[in-house]
Amino acid sequence: MYDLPTPSFALAQPPPAAVPAGEKLPLAAVALGLLALLAAVADADAGRARLSLYLALALVSAGALGWAWLAFGQRPAGWHPHDLWRRASTARGAVAWATGVALTGFYVVLYWFPWLLENLIRALDPFSQALRHKAADQWFLYGTFYTLAVLVMGGRGLWKYRFARYHLARTASVMFFQLGFGFLLPGLLLALQQPEYYFSYFWPLKYDYLFPGTVAQLLQGGGLGVFMVFWGVVMSLVATPILTYFFGKRWYCAWVCGCGGLAETAGDAYRHLSDKSRQAWRWEVRLIYPILGLIVLLTALLWLGASGMVPALGVVTGPLGQFYGFAIGSVFSGVIGVGFYPLMGSRVWCRFGCPMAAYLGLLQKHFSRFRISTNGGQCISCGNCSNACEMGIDVKQYAQRGESIVRAACVGCGLCATACPRGVLNLENGPREGRLAGSAFIHADSLRIL
Amino acid sequence: MHLVIIGNGIAGVSAAITARRLAPAARITLVAAESAHHYSRPALMYLYMGHLRYDDVKPYGDWFWAENRLELVHAEAVGVDTAARTVQLATGPPLAYDRLLLATGSVVRTPDWPGRQLAGVQGFIGLPDVESMARDTHGITHAVVVGGGLIGVELAEMLHSRGIRVTWLVREGRYWQSVLPPEESAMLEAHFRNYHIDLQKNTELREVLGDDQGRVRAVATTTGRELPAEWLGLATGVMPNLTLAQAAGLDTDRGILVNELLETSAPGVYAAGDCAQHRQPAPGEVAVEQLWYTGRMQGETVAHTICGAPTPYRRGEWFNSAKFFNLEYQTYGRVPAQPEAGLASFCWQHPSGKHLLRINFQEKTQAVTGVNALGLRQRQDVWEHWLGEKTPIGTVLAQLAAANFDPEFARQHEAAIRQEFGLQFPKIEVAKPRRKGLFSKL
Numbered sequence: 001m002y003d004l005p006t007p008s009f010a011l012a013q014p015p016p017a018a019v020p021a022g023e024k025l026p027l028a029a030v031a032l033g034l035l036a037l038l039a040a041v042a043d044a045d046a047g048r049a050r051l052s053l054y055l056a057l058a059l060v061s062a063g064a065l066g067w068a069w070l071a072f073g074q075r076p077a078g079w080h081p082h083d084l085w086r087r088a089s090t091a092r093g094a095v096a097w098a099t100g101v102a103l104t105g106f107y108v109v110l111y112w113f114p115w116l117l118e119n120l121i122r123a124l125d126p127f128s129q130a131l132r133h134k135a136a137d138q139w140f141l142y143g144t145f146y147t148l149a150v151l152v153m154g155g156r157g158l159w160k161y162r163f164a165r166y167h168l169a170r171t172a173s174v175m176f177f178q179l180g181f182g183f184l185l186p187g188l189l190l191a192l193q194q195p196e197y198y199f200s201y202f203w204p205l206k207y208d209y210l211f212p213g214t215v216a217q218l219l220q221g222g223g224l225g226v227f228m229v230f231w232g233v234v235m236s237l238v239a240t241p242i243l244t245y246f247f248g249k250r251w252y253c254a255w256v257c258g259c260g261g262l263a264e265t266a267g268d269a270y271r272h273l274s275d276k277s278r279q280a281w282r283w284e285v286r287l288i289y290p291i292l293g294l295i296v297l298l299t300a301l302l303w304l305g306a307s308g309m310v311p312a313l314g315v316v317t318g319p320l321g322q323f324y325g326f327a328i329g330s331v332f333s334g335v336i337g338v339g340f341y342p343l344m345g346s347r348v349w350c351r352f353g354c355p356m357a358a359y360l361g362l363l364q365k366h367f368s369r370f371r372i373s374t375n376g377g378q379c380i381s382c383g384n385c386s387n388a389c390e391m392g393i394d395v396k397q398y399a400q401r402g403e404s405i406v407r408a409a410c411v412g413c414g415l416c417a418t419a420c421p422r423g424v425l426n427l428e429n430g431p432r433e434g435r436l437a438g439s440a441f442i443h444a445d446s447l448r449i450l
Numbered sequence: 451m452h453l454v455i456i457g458n459g460i461a462g463v464s465a466a467i468t469a470r471r472l473a474p475a476a477r478i479t480l481v482a483a484e485s486a487h488h489y490s491r492p493a494l495m496y497l498y499m500g501h502l503r504y505d506d507v508k509p510y511g512d513w514f515w516a517e518n519r520l521e522l523v524h525a526e527a528v529g530v531d532t533a534a535r536t537v538q539l540a541t542g543p544p545l546a547y548d549r550l551l552l553a554t555g556s557v558v559r560t561p562d563w564p565g566r567q568l569a570g571v572q573g574f575i576g577l578p579d580v581e582s583m584a585r586d587t588h589g590i591t592h593a594v595v596v597g598g599g600l601i602g603v604e605l606a607e608m609l610h611s612r613g614i615r616v617t618w619l620v621r622e623g624r625y626w627q628s629v630l631p632p633e634e635s636a637m638l639e640a641h642f643r644n645y646h647i648d649l650q651k652n653t654e655l656r657e658v659l660g661d662d663q664g665r666v667r668a669v670a671t672t673t674g675r676e677l678p679a680e681w682l683g684l685a686t687g688v689m690p691n692l693t694l695a696q697a698a699g700l701d702t703d704r705g706i707l708v709n710e711l712l713e714t715s716a717p718g719v720y721a722a723g724d725c726a727q728h729r730q731p732a733p734g735e736v737a738v739e740q741l742w743y744t745g746r747m748q749g750e751t752v753a754h755t756i757c758g759a760p761t762p763y764r765r766g767e768w769f770n771s772a773k774f775f776n777l778e779y780q781t782y783g784r785v786p787a788q789p790e791a792g793l794a795s796f797c798w799q800h801p802s803g804k805h806l807l808r809i810n811f812q813e814k815t816q817a818v819t820g821v822n823a824l825g826l827r828q829r830q831d832v833w834e835h836w837l838g839e840k841t842p843i844g845t846v847l848a849q850l851a852a853a854n855f856d857p858e859f860a861r862q863h864e865a866a867i868r869q870e871f872g873l874q875f876p877k878i879e880v881a882k883p884r885r886k887g888l889f890s891k892l
Contacts, residue, residue: 017500076644078776082611083500165859278511375855376830378771378780380742381460381509382493387502400509417857421773423780423827426855439831 017083020074026066033059041120050123061152068156077163079418081272089342090269096342104339111330114138132190143183146262150178153265160268166414166427170254174261182258195221197228200256203236204295205356207324210236211299212306241363247429248370249360250412257356259349262338263390264413267346271390271415274345280392284352284409291328292358298324328353347390351409361408369429370412372405374398376439378424385416385425399424402439451476453756454537454547456527456694458482459491460742461723462553463509464749465756466520472757478519479545481537483526484576487512492742494580495604499611504577530698532716549718549756552695552706553749556688556724556740565658570666571682574601583608583683590614590680594669596655597685598625603774605683606647610775617648617677619655619669631787633797634779634822637806641777658682688740690725703727705738710762712752720756722748728763734784735765743769767837768820769830777804782833783820785810793819796843798870800825800863807867809843816842816878826863827855847871848881 019027033056040052088095109116121136124144128136154175161167181200190196195218203210209232218225243251253260263271274280298320305313337349350357364370372395379402385395391409395416398405405416405425417425453469455462458480466478480488493507515522523545529538536544558573560566570586572579587593591614595605598620606616622628624635625642642649654672658679661667669679690705701707701715705727712720723745724738731737739748744765754761771780785808789795797808806824811817817840821833832853836846850864868880 076776080611080776081501085503086500164857165861166857169859278513373855375827376769376834377743377746378769378830380492381490381507382496383490383502383506383509384493384496387506396509414857421778422771423778423855426827427858 017086020070023067023070026063026070029059029063029066031063033057033061033063037120040123041117043119046119046122046125049119050126053120053123057148061148064152065155068159072156072160081419084272090272092273092343099342100340103341104335107335107339110138110142111334117141128187131184131187134190143186146258147178147183149266150258150261151175151265153268154261157265157268161418164414164418167418170250170413171264173255174257174264177256178258178261182261194224195228199228199231200258202232202240202356203299204292204359205257205259205354207295207299207329207355211302213302216306240360241367244360244363244370245368246370248368248410248412248427249357249364250370250410250427252360253350253357253411254413259333259337259354260411263346263350267341267390270341270346271413272345272387273343274347274351274390274392276386276389276392276394281394284392287352288354288358288361291353292355294320294324295328295355328355345390345392347392347411350411351391357409357411364410365406365408369432369435370406371428371430371435372398372410372416373426373428374402374404374439375422375424375426377402378422380422382421384419384421388415388419390415395425404436404438406436451548452546453478453549453551454545455480455551455553456482456537457553457555457723457725458485458488458522459553459555459723459745460488461555461745461749462551463488464746465551465553465722465753466749467518468750468753469757470518470520472753472759476757477521479521479523479547480515481523481525481527481539481545483524483540484578486522486524487515489577491576494574494577495608497580498584498608527694528697530694530719532698532700532719535718547718550720551752551756552700552714552719552721552725553723553745554691554694554725557691558684559687559689560684561686563655563658565660565666568658568660568666568682569664570680571658571684573684574605575688583681587612587614587681592617592678593681593683594619594677594679595683595685596669597687598622598627598651599685599687600626600772601685602683603642603772605685606642607645607775609681609683610645610647614681615646615648617650617679618642619653619671620649620651621654623652625649625651627787629787631785631795631797631808631822633799633808634806634824637799637803637824638774638777640803641775645775688724690727690738692725695721695725711755711760712748712763713755720752722752732765739765741770767834769833777825778823778827780823780826780828780830781821782828782830783810783818783837785820785822794843794875796871796874798863798867800866805863807863809846811843815840816844818843818846827857829853829855843871843875844878844880849884851883851885 036052036056036059040049040056043049043052085091117138121138121141124136124141128134128140154171157171158168161171177200182198186196186198198206208214215229218229254264298317301313301317304310305317332353333349337353340348379399381396381400383396385399389395390413391411393407393409395405412427414427417427451473453476455466462480466480469476469478487508488510490507490509493502496502497504497507525542526540527537528540530550536546537550538544556575558575560573572582574583587609593609593614593616595602595616595618602618606618609616624632625639626635639649655669656672657670658666659668659670666679666682668676669682670676692702692706695702695706700719706714706721706725707729708714708721708726709729712722712726714721724740726748728737748763751761751763767783769782773779792813793810794813795808795810799806804825807826808822809818810820812819818836821828847868850867851862854862864883871880
């Protein structure tokens with residue numbers, strides 16, 4: 001054994017894995033669908049553009065579902081991420097870069113050059129009229145694409161994870177909340193001439209829901225508006241701590257939230273790309289808590305200004321609000337958050353930017369019954385758990401010490417437990433007593449990992 | 451004190467980390483030829499299958515070693531002067547030590563089959579083996595694996611992941627016959643068939659046949675068949691790596707002989723992990739232990755002795771785990787492969803063939819003695835408690851949900867298991883059942 005030279009680690013740059021022949025047909029359908037989408041963008045004839053758009057959505061959806069059916073149906077159901085780090089699409093290869101640029105470009109156009117999408121938006125007018133009794137706009141287009149992505153890729157998830165009931169439940173849950181609370185209900189409210197309100201988004205993620213301006217506007221809207229204000233306050237300040245106490249932050253991040261919903265469905269293939277390094281963890285802490293602080297401060301200042309106690313606060317809150325809306329609300333959550341899926345993983349926004357995740361994380365770490373238990377001394381340090389973690393937690397550092405995983409970042413997707421080949425990890429809610437206690441089977445070292 | 455450790459596998463590294471905790475001032479040097487950094491050997495298969503990259507299977511980041519003042523020497527140790535207390539390296543000056551730990555691991559053991567040296571024939575134990583396997587199996591369609599243990603199933607799974615047809619030769623009449631009872635073997639064999647693995651039992655390799663380029667082409671079996679093989683994996687076991695110990699003149703047998711403090715025959719020299727052989731193993735325990743878990747425990751133990759707190763090695767309740775394709779296996783306590791007098795064995799299987807639970811217990815006292823679980827996750831500390839307390843089978847079955855470590859929403863089988871027990875052992879009473887999970891405190 002010792003006479004062997006050091007390996008060249010050619011495996012670090014593996015040969016790209018080929019796409020099986022059978023899977024090429026559905027992937028071609030997806031490509032044709034994207035082509036039809038471009039045709040719809042370019043076509044000023046409303047009727048033809050509409051046809052192109054619906055054809056595009058049908059081709060992309062059918063192609064994606066067909067591909068998932070083949071890719072995850074060839075062998076018995078189970079955790080088989082073969083060639084994950086050998087495919088150009090999931091190992092930051094050319095396909096991943098192209099996808100990332102396309103997604104990022106879409107967000108840039110959507111936020112700052114929406115007139116480029118005018119033909120697409122007009123193509124959705126009949127649908128928008130039917131649902132919302134008003135013409136489509138860029139946000140309706142975005143909402144339609146977003147919901148379709150969650151549903152189609154959620155369908156892929158239901159098939160891929162058909163062996164694990166926890167994943168079936170949470171995937172169905174995010175599909176339900178996105179379709180019902182993130183798309184249909186707000187549209188229905190508009191049709192009924194009510195405020196377009198999202199009952200599944202709360203302050204501080206939907207930061208303006210507790211701004212004095214929004215509250216005043218809603219209160220003018222009568223009974224339903226009053227209920228919306230009540231719902232927003234109760235969910236943010238009462239229900240969130242209580243639910244997080246019992247279930248951890250996963251009740252929101254992996255079961256309800258729309259951003260989480262997209263990450264868990266459309267972003268599932270990119271979860272392993274999150275950076276597990278110590279440096280990334282440091283950036284996470286440096287970014288996410290100041291962002292939470294910023295939005296709390298802005299909200300407090302706005303209320304102070306609204307109370308009239310301090311005059312001329314608008315000089316501060318105006319630019320601050322604009323900065324937050326641009327830098328955090330648009331650039332971070334949209335352009336980087338989703339655009340960089342194929343390069344930095346599906347939870348960039350949730351991990352580094354989301355103030356709601358920061359708030360839930362603080363509650364989870366300090367006031368919750370949730371933990372991921374480690375089963376005795378069974379860990380073999382293989383690294384499958386860390387690899388599966390979309391939040392960039394180096395799970396094995398805890399497992400190999402026999403410690404429970406209690407981390408602010410953990411969204412409780414449960415994939416570390418699924419990926420573990422030795423049955424070492426389990427998501428559990430239980431008494432807080434002994435929550436951090438290590439296993440007696442490993443004499444945990446005191447060496448630091450952060 | 452300067453502690454020199456030869457080998458950066460789990461035993462050597464566990465010893466280094468434990469010694470750093472116990473002796474903050476000590477100088478600690480890890481010498482290893484195979485890789486610059488410690489990596490997880492059981493994770494090698496995931497490199498081949500593309501699940502992970504090499505950096506992912508390193509248990510610690512590269513910064514860890516310098517920050518904790520663990521010096522790494524990437525070189526081959528070729529000799530030890532136990533009188534002068536120095537280690538000779540293949541390159542560079544000798545290394546002086548106060549304490550020396552040999553954690554040199556195992557080497558592949560293969561019978562001397564004709565054709566063994568042909569290209570495309572290999573064992574599977576370290577990084578170079580992953581490299582050569584990746585290279586030699588690229589684009590092939592037929593491979594043969596020899597040996598019915600854990601490495602054999604790993605090789606079959608790896609080859610299967612690349613769409614290579616696998617013929618698997620097993621000498622015994624059933625899979626892992628020396629360790630598993632018949633029901634477990636049968637369930638696993640059916641599981642392998644689901645993955646289209648051609649398992650040939652009662653079959654041994656007779657000869658490896660090559661082509662004119664010196665590459666393996668086929669294998670001849672003892673059943674008189676010739677099977678196409680563009681690659682041949684040998685998984686017929688490992689044996690302690692004794693090269694350095696023999697060069698140092700230490701007492702060896704199958705392994706490096708150690709007492710219960712893991713001391714070798716030379717003063718100041720210790721051995722731990724796969725390479726060590728206990729002179730007097732505790733009753734019911736084996737002399738050479740070649741597991742990740744025992745490597746870690748021996749490494750931790752020997753570090754205490756080296757750092758001035760002599761600690762005899764105690765294996766504790768046996769435990770092990772594995773994953774066969776998609777079927778997880780956990781075992782706690784002793785579960786012999788063959789029936790034993792005075793020992794009752796209760797076995798439940800789910801009709802789907804995806805779950806099995808076997809609990810052994812003393813016929814006289816009804817105390818549980820061991821458990822095998824396939825496709826069910828069981829909580830180690832709960833079983834450790836039951837086994838240590840000699841808990842009666844009736845109580846264990848009543849409380850069985852407390853040991854359930856399956857994910858949330860997974861179907862629970864405790865009721866069906868108790869029902870089956872009532873059929874197999876109608877005379878033994880089972881107490882009132884308890885809930886699953888952390889809420890069911892013992």
